[in-house]
Amino acid sequence: MSRQRVSKRAPLPVFRRAVVDSWRSTFVWTLALAAVLLLYLPLYPSMNGADMRNLISSLPSELVNALGYEDILSGPGYVQATFFGLLGFVLSTAAAVSWGSSAIAGAEESGRLELILSHGVGRVQYALETALGIMVRLLWFALLTAVLVLALSSPAVLGLEAANVAAVEFAWLGLGYLAGSIALAVGALTGRRSAALGTAAGVAAAGYVMNALANQNSELGWLRNFSPYFWAYRNDPLAEGFDLAGLGLIAAACVLFTALAVWALNRRDILG
Secondary structure, eight states, X not given: XXXXXXXXXXXXXXXXHHHXXXXXXXXXXHHHHHHHHHHHGGGHHHHTSHHHHHHHHHSOXXXXXXXXXXXXXXXXXXXXXXXXXXXXXXXXXXXXXXXHHIIIIIHHHHTHHHHHHTTTOOHHHXXXXXXXXXXXXXXXXXXXXXXXXXXXXXXXXXXXOHHHHHHHHHHHHHHHHHHHHHHHXXXXXXXXXXXXXXHHHHHHHHHHHHHHHHHHOGGGGGGGGGOHHHHHHTTOHHHHOOOHHHHHHHHHHHHHHHHHHHHHHHHSOTTO
């Protein structure tokens, strides 16, 4: 009686391929995030002198509020204003949008998506595993930045608490993944990488702008209700800790757009 070999397919093939194929870009984004933290955070003691206080007080209050500089003279406020609320937000959003727009729409435009699906990978599986790939890479960013921020807190006299760093990392991670999930959803709906890239980047930028406008003018405060940026940072997590309501809004939006990506890819004819 002949013996038959039963080959077992490795689990999460799309996820593993997405992570492996993007290691170079992940490495570059990692270096960029680390460079920003290592450059800006050690400057806080010299930025917290009388000259900086005079400069902040001389600026129009509307501009200070728009830039999120109202608490920049405190350690948590400085880290929030320089990294999580600005440069870190830009870098994580750019990475997530790039990955999200390439995962479905980019793969479809190159013909790679049709090839992958022809090898027994389901559409729902493909969408979910690519979403997981984006989440895990952003989680790596969150872990890295948390370690660096905590390591620099004492030497830079930032006075940060570990629990509050965890709170801002959750908010930052959710904000980045939301941009990536929007790119996934638009890519699945249209099959066009440019549309996915432009829409996701536009939504992220609009959220930041709406929050800035609301900070400048109290009559525009209603804009905050539509700003994911405000949902993530409305209670200053580095100073006040977890905001479960804000994180809940971010999580719900992430689930919504991920589900939309799954639904759209599952129903659309990518061969048309």
